[in-house]
Amino acid sequence: MSTESVSKRPAFLDNLGKVYLLYTLGFLGFFALMAVFESLGGSAQAIGIGFLLFTISIYAVIGWLSRTAEVDAYYVAGREVPALYNGMATAADWMSGASFVALAGGVYFGGYPYLGYIVGWTGGYVLVNSLMAPYLRKFGCYTVPDFVGTRYGGNTARLCAVVILVVASFTYVTAQINATGTIAAQTLGISFELGVWLGLLGIFICSMLGGMRGVTWTQVAQYIVLIIAYLVPIIWMSNKQGFGIIPHFSYGGAVARVAELEAQYGLTAALQPMAGLSVLTTPHNAPGDSMSSWKMVSLSICMMAGTASLPHILMRYFTTPSVRSARRSVGWSLLFIFLLYFSAPALATLTKLQLLDPTLATSIIGKSFADVANLEWVKHWTSVGMLAVQDQNADGILQLNEFFMRPDIVVLATPEIAGLPFVISGLVAAGGLAAAMSTADGLLLAIANALSHDLYYKIIDPAASTKRRLTVARVLLLFIGAAGALVASLKLTGILGAVAWAFDFAASGLFFPLVLGIWWKRANTAGAIAGMVGGFASGSLYLYLVFNKIMDPWLGIDDIRFGIIGMSVSVVAMVVVSLMTKEPSKEVQAMVDEVRVPSGKTILSSGH
Amino acid sequence: MPANTKASHQMHWLKTRNLTYVILALWVLFGIIIPWFAGSLNAYSFLGFPLGYYFCVQGSLIAFVALIWIQNWRQDAIDDEFGVGDE
Numbered sequence: 101m102s103t104e105s106v107s108k109r110p111a112f113l114d115n116l117g118k119v120y121l122l123y124t125l126g127f128l129g130f131f132a133l134m135a136v137f138e139s140l141g142g143s144a145q146a147i148g149i150g151f152l153l154f155t156i157s158i159y160a161v162i163g164w165l166s167r168t169a170e171v172d173a174y175y176v177a178g179r180e181v182p183a184l185y186n187g188m189a190t191a192a193d194w195m196s197g198a199s200f201v202a203l204a205g206g207v208y209f210g211g212y213p214y215l216g217y218i219v220g221w222t223g224g225y226v227l228v229n230s231l232m233a234p235y236l237r238k239f240g241c242y243t244v245p246d247f248v249g250t251r252y253g254g255n256t257a258r259l260c261a262v263v264i265l266v267v268a269s270f271t272y273v274t275a276q277i278n279a280t281g282t283i284a285a286q287t288l289g290i291s292f293e294l295g296v297w298l299g300l301l302g303i304f305i306c307s308m309l310g311g312m313r314g315v316t317w318t319q320v321a322q323y324i325v326l327i328i329a330y331l332v333p334i335i336w337m338s339n340k341q342g343f344g345i346i347p348h349f350s351y352g353g354a355v356a357r358v359a360e361l362e363a364q365y366g367l368t369a370a371l372q373p374m375a376g377l378s379v380l381t382t383p384h385n386a387p388g389d390s391m392s393s394w395k396m397v398s399l400s401i402c403m404m405a406g407t408a409s410l411p412h413i414l415m416r417y418f419t420t421p422s423v424r425s426a427r428r429s430v431g432w433s434l435l436f437i438f439l440l441y442f443s444a445p446a447l448a449t450l451t452k453l454q455l456l457d458p459t460l461a462t463s464i465i466g467k468s469f470a471d472v473a474n475l476e477w478v479k480h481w482t483s484v485g486m487l488a489v490q491d492q493n494a495d496g497i498l499q500l501n502e503f504f505m506r507p508d509i510v511v512l513a514t515p516e517i518a519g520l521p522f523v524i525s526g527l528v529a530a531g532g533l534a535a536a537m538s539t540a541d542g543l544l545l546a547i548a549n550a551l552s553h554d555l556y557y558k559i560i561d562p563a564a565s566t567k568r569r570l571t572v573a574r575v576l577l578l579f580i581g582a583a584g585a586l587v588a589s590l591k592l593t594g595i596l597g598a599v600a601w602a603f604d605f606a607a608s609g610l611f612f613p614l615v616l617g618i619w620w621k622r623a624n625t626a627g628a629i630a631g632m633v634g635g636f637a638s639g640s641l642y643l644y645l646v647f648n649k650i651m652d653p654w655l656g657i658d659d660i661r662f663g664i665i666g667m668s669v670s671v672v673a674m675v676v677v678s679l680m681t682k683e684p685s686k687e688v689q690a691m692v693d694e695v696r697v698p699s700g701k702t703i704l705s706s707g708h
Numbered sequence: 709m710p711a712n713t714k715a716s717h718q719m720h721w722l723k724t725r726n727l728t729y730v731i732l733a734l735w736v737l738f739g740i741i742i743p744w745f746a747g748s749l750n751a752y753s754f755l756g757f758p759l760g761y762y763f764c765v766q767g768s769l770i771a772f773v774a775l776i777w778i779q780n781w782r783q784d785a786i787d788d789e790f791g792v793g794d795e
Binding site: 350355389427 | 717720721724728731732735738739740743744745746747750753754755756757758760761762764765766768769770772773775776777779780783784787791792793
């Protein structure tokens with residue numbers, strides 16, 4: 101099998117452009133086919149099932165073709181992924197079910213402070229590029245704890261990094277499996293629990309056989325699906341409703357109009373709140389006092405530092421052929437991510453305008469209650485408990501505070517609100533699934549690899565054979581995936597809450613130990629351990645106290661911003677302890693010098 | 709490693725570090741300072757958007773993409789100057 105894959109690889113790499121162009125055309129062709137099928141009377145459900153089966157079978161084929169028995173291919177895709185494609189894979193790895201499904205809804209309901217996610221989840225890449233990616237690539241590690249273990253030496257530091265990685269990534273992955281399950285359940289008309297396990301099966305198909313190589317090439321395919329699925333409905337809706345051909349640069353007027361309408365209707369809380377559903381109470385664009393500035397910026401800082409320390413993102417840059425291509429691929433990554441992130445606020449604004457503006461045919465606020473309750477899309481989303489209209493003041497008219505919605509359905513419901521055909525809803529479902537699956541793949545692999553490489557091979561059994569190492573890695577993947585699905589089926593938090601926590605965990609425990617490992621030669625083992633343990637423990641404790649309302653948040657630092665506390669403790673502990681203890685050995689300092697030179701051999705050799 | 713290589717590597721790192729500092733300063737401007745003052749900036753308008761809002765949803769994002777590409781372009785030049793470009 102391995103000789104066969106060796107002879108196949110170069111041909112595939114030479115033809116990447118052709119392969120993925122053909123794939124994209126094939127996907128668009130399938131979309132056209134489904135549109136024809138709809139016009140011939142095909143049902144919405146049949147279209148949805150068609151989209152999911154078509155895309156998942158393609159991922160499965162890619163996963164099968166990428167199977168491997170080599171350590172380098174399994175852990176770092178053989179370090180042969182060109183910058184452009186690594187950029188697409190990173191974008192898919194990065195943009196989760198939360199970005200795809202929940203981001204626009206968050207902007208819709210959250211207003212200015214929420215924009216911290218938009219700025220934070222893009223600005224973090226500047227940190228990835230300047231502080232981390234090129235140096236970690238030069239290092240030649242397989243996993244993030246691999247860097248920590250080698251730079252600081254000793255199993256304790258490595259183990260701390262493994263623990264933080266597992267906690268941060270596991271928090272994140274349950275949210276992704278949850279999203280996979282939600283989409284599968286709604287589209288296929290099955291129960292949520294069954295949807296979760298089906299989604300997990302799809303995730304395994306991509307990652308089990310080929311490890312990082314399989315995940316890389318499926319993620320490229322998933323990026324193409326998710327970006328088409330995000331942009332097509334926005335542009336289609338904008339043209340249908342007369343908001344301009346490409347609305348991104350021209351919705352400024354809509355922002356002002358929304359502010360006018362909000363003032364006219366009044367942003368008041370619901371008379372009787374409904375659990376799990378929200379009414380609009382935060383103004384769309386009203387920054388206000390310095391407290392709201394602080395809320396916005398503190399959220400953004402946590403997300404930026406978290407971006408630069410989440411292992412499933414950093415490990416993508418281990419797969420490029422060189423340091424220079426690692427840097428270049430960060431540039432591509434952010435460009436591809438930007439396409440979705442600058443669309444989400446446009447979508448949120450235009451959807452809000454469509455519901456609020458009485459001069460538009462789609463508006464519902466201020467209309468007769470009976471008419472609104474009879475709309476197809478209102479009935480559909482009410483029937484699944486994700487939307488509600490209640491005439492709580494009994495005046496026969498729907499007020500702004502009588503329209504309840506779950507924030508994360510904004511993206512999924514927009515095509516229906518705008519009266520687009522079903523085929524668009526099928527496309528959006530396929531895109532959401534691609535986003536959630538690709539992130540879950542990356543996260544599961546990051547966890548399983550850290551446990552198999554750092555815990556099993558480096559700490560428990562350094563004499564293990566290649567075959568045994570890869571078997572352990574795959575078995576762990578299976579167990580962690582199953583554990584994730586089990587937790588997801590308990591439905592503990594909303595999609596976005598858990599995602600923000602993952603960033604805070606990573607920022608608290610890993611950000612400074614990673615940055616200072618490269619940028620401060622004086623950083624030593626004791627300091628790094630203090631930084632990881634101190635940051636992670638203080639952040640977790642603060643989260644526990646604030647989330648359970650045992651104490652009031654300090655300065656508005658609530659549970660989604662606890663990274664501010666963790667990072668502060670981490671940097672102080674790391675610097676103080678490093679300075680109080682002996683400086684690192686000559687060899688370690690020489691190693692740091694070597695990491696800063698882009699050319700030459702990696703610090704860790706291949707197959708280490 | 710020979711003394712002149714060592715000196716050259718030190719010079720390379722000095723330039724790399726300075727470039728990184730400049731990029732990080734601009735990152736603070738677009739990622740923290742401008743979003744902080746979004747309220748005041750909203751008094752101005754750009755392309756029909758309130759300016760502060762524009763930066764939070766588009767302007768800063770474009771700046772981040774540009775920062776990365778510019779940094780990589782300058783860094784490639786520094787690497788080539790000292791003969792440590794790896795391609």
